[in-house]
Amino acid sequence: MSVVAFLMLCAAAMLGVALLAVATARMHATTGFIYGATLVLCVAATVFSIAALTGHAGAPTSLVLPLGLPWIGAHFAIDTLAAFFLAVVNIGGAAASLYALGYGAHEEEPHRVLPFFPAFLAGMNLVVLADDAFSYLLSWEFMSLASWALVIAHHRDPENRRAGYVYLIMASLGTLALLLALGLLTGADGNYDFEAIRHGARTSLTSAMVLVLVLIGAGSKAGLVPLHAWLPLAHPTAPSHVSALMSGVMTKVAIYAFIRIVFDLAGPLPWWSGALLLAVGSLSAVLGVLQALMQDDTKRLLAYSTIENIGIIFIGLGLALAFRADGMNAAAALAMTAALLHVLNHSFFKSLLFFGTGAVLTATGERNMDRLGGLIHRMPATSFLFLVGCMAISALPPLNGFVSEWLTFQAVLQSPDLPQWALKVMVPAAGGLLALAAALAGAAFVKTFGITFLSRPRSLEAAKAKEVDRFSLSAMGALALLCLIAGIIPGFIMDAMAPITRQLAGAALPLQARQPWLTIVPAAESGSSYNGLLVFLFIAASSLLAVWAIHRFASHAIRRGPAWDCGFPDPSPLTQYSGSSFVQPIRRVFLARTPLTSEEVTMSAPGDMRAARFTLTIADPVWDWLYQPFADVVESTALQLNRLQFLTIRRYLSLVFLSLVLLLLVLAIWS
Amino acid sequence: MELISALLVQVSQMLLVLLAALLLTGFVRKVKARLQRRRGPPIVQPYRDILRLLKKEVVVAENASWIFRVAPYLIFAATWVAAALVPTFAKGLLFSWSADLIAIIALLASARFFLALAGMDIGTGFGGIGSSREMMIASLAEPAMLLVVFTMALVAHSTQLSAVADLLASSGVGLRVSLGLAMVGLIIVAIAENSRIPVDNPATHLELTMVHEAMVLEYSGRHLAMIELAAAVKLLLYISLIGCIFVPWTLAAPGAAPATYLAGFAGYLAKLAVFGFLLGVFETAIAKMRVFRLPDFVGGALMLGLLGTLLLFVSRSL
Numbered sequence: 001m002s003v004v005a006f007l008m009l010c011a012a013a014m015l016g017v018a019l020l021a022v023a024t025a026r027m028h029a030t031t032g033f034i035y036g037a038t039l040v041l042c043v044a045a046t047v048f049s050i051a052a053l054t055g056h057a058g059a060p061t062s063l064v065l066p067l068g069l070p071w072i073g074a075h076f077a078i079d080t081l082a083a084f085f086l087a088v089v090n091i092g093g094a095a096a097s098l099y100a101l102g103y104g105a106h107e108e109e110p111h112r113v114l115p116f117f118p119a120f121l122a123g124m125n126l127v128v129l130a131d132d133a134f135s136y137l138l139s140w141e142f143m144s145l146a147s148w149a150l151v152i153a154h155h156r157d158p159e160n161r162r163a164g165y166v167y168l169i170m171a172s173l174g175t176l177a178l179l180l181a182l183g184l185l186t187g188a189d190g191n192y193d194f195e196a197i198r199h200g201a202r203t204s205l206t207s208a209m210v211l212v213l214v215l216i217g218a219g220s221k222a223g224l225v226p227l228h229a230w231l232p233l234a235h236p237t238a239p240s241h242v243s244a245l246m247s248g249v250m251t252k253v254a255i256y257a258f259i260r261i262v263f264d265l266a267g268p269l270p271w272w273s274g275a276l277l278l279a280v281g282s283l284s285a286v287l288g289v290l291q292a293l294m295q296d297d298t299k300r301l302l303a304y305s306t307i308e309n310i311g312i313i314f315i316g317l318g319l320a321l322a323f324r325a326d327g328m329n330a331a332a333a334l335a336m337t338a339a340l341l342h343v344l345n346h347s348f349f350k351s352l353l354f355f356g357t358g359a360v361l362t363a364t365g366e367r368n369m370d371r372l373g374g375l376i377h378r379m380p381a382t383s384f385l386f387l388v389g390c391m392a393i394s395a396l397p398p399l400n401g402f403v404s405e406w407l408t409f410q411a412v413l414q415s416p417d418l419p420q421w422a423l424k425v426m427v428p429a430a431g432g433l434l435a436l437a438a439a440l441a442g443a444a445f446v447k448t449f450g451i452t453f454l455s456r457p458r459s460l461e462a463a464k465a466k467e468v469d470r471f472s473l474s475a476m477g478a479l480a481l482l483c484l485i486a487g488i489i490p491g492f493i494m495d496a497m498a499p500i501t502r503q504l505a506g507a508a509l510p511l512q513a514r515q516p517w518l519t520i521v522p523a524a525e526s527g528s529s530y531n532g533l534l535v536f537l538f539i540a541a542s543s544l545l546a547v548w549a550i551h552r553f554a555s556h557a558i559r560r561g562p563a564w565d566c567g568f569p570d571p572s573p574l575t576q577y578s579g580s581s582f583v584q585p586i587r588r589v590f591l592a593r594t595p596l597t598s599e600e601v602t603m604s605a606p607g608d609m610r611a612a613r614f615t616l617t618i619a620d621p622v623w624d625w626l627y628q629p630f631a632d633v634v635e636s637t638a639l640q641l642n643r644l645q646f647l648t649i650r651r652y653l654s655l656v657f658l659s660l661v662l663l664l665l666v667l668a669i670w671s
Numbered sequence: 672m673e674l675i676s677a678l679l680v681q682v683s684q685m686l687l688v689l690l691a692a693l694l695l696t697g698f699v700r701k702v703k704a705r706l707q708r709r710r711g712p713p714i715v716q717p718y719r720d721i722l723r724l725l726k727k728e729v730v731v732a733e734n735a736s737w738i739f740r741v742a743p744y745l746i747f748a749a750t751w752v753a754a755a756l757v758p759t760f761a762k763g764l765l766f767s768w769s770a771d772l773i774a775i776i777a778l779l780a781s782a783r784f785f786l787a788l789a790g791m792d793i794g795t796g797f798g799g800i801g802s803s804r805e806m807m808i809a810s811l812a813e814p815a816m817l818l819v820v821f822t823m824a825l826v827a828h829s830t831q832l833s834a835v836a837d838l839l840a841s842s843g844v845g846l847r848v849s850l851g852l853a854m855v856g857l858i859i860v861a862i863a864e865n866s867r868i869p870v871d872n873p874a875t876h877l878e879l880t881m882v883h884e885a886m887v888l889e890y891s892g893r894h895l896a897m898i899e900l901a902a903a904v905k906l907l908l909y910i911s912l913i914g915c916i917f918v919p920w921t922l923a924a925p926g927a928a929p930a931t932y933l934a935g936f937a938g939y940l941a942k943l944a945v946f947g948f949l950l951g952v953f954e955t956a957i958a959k960m961r962v963f964r965l966p967d968f969v970g971g972a973l974m975l976g977l978l979g980t981l982l983l984f985v986s987r988s989l
Contacts (some may be wrong), residue, residue, distance in 0.1 A: 118981035327818035373794065376736040387738075396781040397774055406773055409817070413824050416984045428980040431821060432973070442780060442813075446787045450802065455735060455794030519768065527829030529767035534780070535752070536767075550893050551707035552723065557728035564732070564889055565795040577791065577799025585807035589966045592923075 002065050004053045004078045007086065007129060010045040014122035018115050025111035025587040034114045035100045042094035045125065049086035051634040052078050053496050054167030068134050077131035081264070081497040084340065085128045085256040088347050091482075092249035099355050102471030103241055106362055112153040113239055120146035120245065122137055124253050133192040140178060140257070144171040144221075147250060150242045163233035165294045169631075170220055177217035181210045185265055187256040188670075197265050207266050211273050214261045215280065221254035223307045224314065226622045231307060232291070236367070239409045240358025246350035247306040252343050255313060262321070263336075263504040271420050274322025277314050278423075282430040284311030285437040290590055293444045294597065294618045296579040297367050301448060302350065305393065308437055309346045312408060313339045315430055320505055322423055324394040329507035331414040334522050336501045337494055338407035338507055344493065345400040345486055349392040351646045352479040355437060356386035359472050360452060364619045369448065370578045374457040381473050383453040386652060388480040392446040392487070395438050397480060397537035400486035403520070405438055406530055410522035440586070447582045456573040457530040480581070488532040491520050539631045580616060595621040637643040673926060677765040679931075680925075681755070684764065688754040688911075689941075692903035695910065695947050702951030717903065721896045729892035732793045742789035743890070743897035746782045750901040753778040754908040758915045760935035762833050763925030770822045772829040774814065779864070779908075782901065783809055787961040790886030801885030804962060808870065808882065811969040812863045815856055818976025822853040823916060825983040832915065840919040852979035854917055859972035861909035865902070867950065869960040869968065875903075909941070914942040919989050938967075 017037045062077035071372035090158030100117070107113055123143030129309070130136035148171065187195045202210075220227035235246045260267065284546050288307030295301035316339030323332035358365070359382045365370055376383040392399040412431040418424060439646045457463035467473075485491060498508035512520050519531040550556070564568045591597045602613040647655075697714040704711025729735045731739065753775045756767060770778070785807065790802035820830060826844065827835040838844060863870045866883035875881055887898050915922060921938025962970060982989040 088965045166989075303900065324719035374734065376738065377734070380737075391781070391784065394780070394784060395777065396772070396784055397777045397898065402774075402777050406777075409773055409821075410830070413821060413830065416825060416987060424984045425981065428821070428977065428984050432814060432818055432977050436810070438817075439780075439813035441808045442784060443810050446784060446791075446802065446806055450788055454736065454738065454788060454792045455799075464710035474818050479875050512746075517769075522941070526825075527827075527831045527834040528771050529768045529783035529831065530771060530774055534766065534769035538755075538769075539745070539748050541746045541780075546747055546751075546897065547743050550897075554893055554896075555728055559728055559730050560733050562733060563793045563795050565793075565797055566888065569795060573794065575796060576794045577803060582799065582803045582806075585804055585962070586810055588963060589807060589811070 001616060002058050002060055002063070002432050003048050003056075004061055004129065006048050006285050007045055007078065007125065008063060008065075008076055009123040010041050010048075010120045011129070013041050014118040014125070017041070018117075018119040018122065018152065019149055021111075021115040021118065025115065025128055028488075029105070031076065031104045031110050031114065034118065035097045035104055038118050039094055039097035039101070041118075042090045042097055042531055046087055046090040046094055049078075049083045052083035053080055053087060055499070060158060060274070062131055066135060068132075068138070069192070072132065072134065074135040074192055075131035076126075076129045076135070077194075080255070080503065081259065082128050084497065084500060085252060085343075086125065087126060088252050088344055089121070089124045089249050090105060090457065092245055092252075092347050092351050093124075095351055095355075095479050096245050098478070099244070099358070099472050101368075102363060102469035103239070103355075103362060105469075107239065112155075113150060113242070116146050116149040116153075119252035119558070120150060120242070123147075123275060124250060127253050128256055131194045133186055133194070133197070133521040137175065137179055137182060138192075140177050143250065144175065147242070147246055147570070149338060150238045150246075152237075153239060153242075154237070156549075160237045163237040165229045167234040170227070174217045177220070178211045179215035179442035181217060181261060184210050184213070185261070194265060194605065198267075202267065204270065207269055208273070211262055211265050211269060211276070212260055214266075215276070218254045218258040218261070219280070222251045222310045222314075223288075224280050224310060225287045225307065226626055228284070228288070228307050229620065232303040233299050234296075235303040235306065236297065238304055240299070240354055240361060243302075243358075244351040247303060247354060248347040251310055252347055253316075255310070255343055255614060259317070259504070269321060269325060271322055271325040271418075271423065273318075274325060275420075275422055275426055277318025278426050278430045279318075280314075281311045281314030282433040284308065284314065286311070286433050287442075289437045289440040289444060290355050290550045290616075290621065291596070293440060293583045293586055294580075294591070296370050297370055298360070298448060298452060299354070299367055301444065302353050302357065305441065306346075306350060308441060309342065309350070309393075312405070312434065312437065313342050313346070315339075315409060315434055316342060316408050317426070318430075319408075319415065322420075322427075323414070324505050326418055326420075327503070328414070328417065329505055330509075330523055331411065333501035333507040333509055334407065334414060334503035335411035336505050337497050338404055338411050340497050340500065341490065342404035345392070345404050345483070347484045348479050348486065349389045349401060349663060351388035352385065352476055352483065353393065355472065355476045355479070356382055356389060357479075359468040359476070360465075362468050364459075364461040366459065369451040371459040372452045372457070372462045373437050373455045373573065373576070374453075374462060375465055376453045378463075379453075379467045379468060383449075385473070385476040385480045386451055388483055390449045392483040394442040396442075397489050398484075398539065399530045400490065401482050403487055403490040403525065403530070405434075407520075408434065410528060412527075414523065426600060434582065443583070443586060449577060451579045451582060453578070458573050458576070458578075482637060484536075489518055490532060491515065491518050494520060500608045531660070595619065623632040674765075677763070677925060679813055680761050681765040684759055684761070685751070685755045685929075686798050686905045687759060688904055688907055689751070689900070690756075691943065692900065692907040693721065695943055696903045696906050698944070698947045699906075699954075700968075702923060702948050703955055706951060706955040709827070717899075723898060724891075724896035724899070725893050728894040729894055731891075732889055734793060735889070735900070736792055738785070739789050739792040739889075740886075742785040742892070743843070743894040745785050747843060747897045747904075749778045749782040749785075749902040750904045750908070753782075754904050757908055757911045758836055758922055759830060759911050759940040760927065761817060761923040761932060762836055764833070764977045772824070772832055772835070773817065774831055776820065779905065780809070780813060786886055786898070795889065797885045797888045801882050802887070804882045804883075805886060808965060808969060809865055811973055814861050814974035815969060815976045816860045816864075817969065818853075818973065818980050819853045819856045819860065822849050822976060822979035822983060825980065825987070826850065832912075836915050836919040836922055840922065849979040849982045850917075852975045852982070856914070856972040856975035856979065857913060859969060859975075861913065862953075863965070863969045863972070865906045867882050868954040869957050872959055872964055910943060910946045913946065914939070920944075924945075
């Protein structure tokens, strides 16, 4: 059986599991079975997609099912790009299933989560496998709806209902944009098959419109600024293993959609498309991380950090597009590899961090870090694994986040040879913003880990927390291990991406596995290199050497005592630094006098005994500026159209007649 | 034979940075003391301090976690590895290809990450204020440093430090506007990253403006020794970096005669002395800034780095 057929079977089996979950919704104790089944299916699908990625796909690589539109059927296919993203989806899915074996047991209403979880996984697999416009859009919408159902799983909270509503609107807008983009690509002849689209001829205006539409459609799902407003509402609302899937994996499916259409189907694009992506990407990176810093709800912080990482990926993709448009294929391959590697890395550490937050939520019932603290004593394993995730996402060597950022920086350094002046100015600015985002991300995760896990407990719940179950820990442990492995031997992963860049950018990086000592080099003639393995060994060796030397030759006496704190330790845990006080200097430096934050101090008059008040408001103004006017227009139009519902039968008949005439006229003019 | 000599250079450099770091710190203190018309402690005082700290028992707060106890060693290791990768007296270090300038910055960022976490571990007000301000300064200094690196990498077509030093030592480069901007930027970053005046005051312990000293307030004994040593190595690293990029002529090429190595060694000590003296003079001549004036100062480095990079994007010869 070919790999594509097997993967389709896996997706079908996931749908079957979803149906089973619906059928057994009223029964108890099916949680373990459902998640166990998705775990097995995801692991199998991972194995097969990695086989396809490494060139063992086997013939045939495509499959036509007699479903969907008549005479066209549903086309599914796997190439290396799809295989890579299938691996990302299914590794994330497997980790989430394993985690949910433990975490899902705490679910109060499991029948609101269980059926949709396998359906969501199946939807994501089908989007990546689809090979014609119709099944692609159908799977995309299925994925969106399944994740929407998961977002409103806890629908009794009005905030969750609002998040679900906003998500639904944004998902519809995104699908509409994708529908129009694919409609433009297929043209009037209705060549829904991707192979036919690839060879279709189109004007540069059409290509530009397709690019903008896909940027809206896929970009809104991925969370690009300014289309991100739904993401920090919806991702944190879902149960934590679903948040991990949405942030770590579903945004990657959106990246896949973008790459598939823009790099593969749309054909050659002008250089300014790269500039557009660079602008949007660097804006997302910086605004995403600044907003993330301001959050005290850990899940929302992670959601904003997803926006930052999507921005980094889009900087890579924008560079790739600009290089490709100017015929610098080797540099395009470098930028593309950096973006794809960051896709993989982000799916690892973002899932890990969401799992850790879920574990804290299970143990304490709190998402607000200002009511946590000191968990490192109560939850040692979780805190260690969460720390690995924090280090990886802060791009610290020798973990994986650093490798993809390093490659992106190397791609930026390839770009002074670009001929366009606009790009010559934009690329260094984007590089600077990328560096700024990386440094701010470090601050954001020092805050997250420091406030949540270190210091003294700020509430009774935090003081009484207990370590979580083994399933959750093993899922986090597996992802932490993957973060380390992808950080110290990234060369093998980069080699696996060579066919993708050869297909989409026309070149590939030099073979990394041939480099001595598993070093990675970004370009054949470049003198730059990085070796995660050696850096890891050096740090390990020198810290062990220091520990050994000190404990051998110097004192190893230790005494526990009260904290020093310059002689005036304060017993109340409320006097510690909190999340918002930790970022106050950064807020003052970067966000003072911007619409994103506002501070208000109310001092009572002299002699008045009332306490002074300090109010800090953190806002995301994109909602008021961009969406509210749009929503107002839609609402007033809907009210106008509402009148149509109260007409007499004669008017209805004349309306039907008029529209028929109108359509015939359009047809007559068209042909 | 070549391998052995390269290994020898690498190992001697790793030992050298450890030994010379404390000497440099003592020297800078001495210069400052003399400029303030004090006699000052002897130059070898930092060695004595470290040895004394190593012999003492460690007092750890009751609620300190393992992060607090592990962090000093990790901070020291990351800083030491980074310093071992910067050419001091000879180029072409055996392992220089394993990490480039970007990786060196990231190693220092790892050290800072753990230092900030250690500051927050006990949950005291001082630790929090130190960590919070350190991350604010880093959020400006780190991108500035990266942009300075971009400038040099664009001139040298490589982010590898040896390649940069090689190219700048050759006569083909000449005076360039972008490198001048990069040098000023790098010096500002070095001052900010090493908690020197006007950003922070390394000499005080009880002042509300302090950053680095506030984070390490709870440390004692061997832990404090490790952190002090790491701070000294970091200062040496930045001076070596400035020396190796902007005064690269004294660096001995790989496989050179022993006399050349000796000359490189002497040149390196001379560089340390000159830069250490200038640092002492600068610190004496300038006043400490308010914390919220810092963004203007460090942000200046960011702008200089960006300008340097931009110039090179406009023309490779600027």
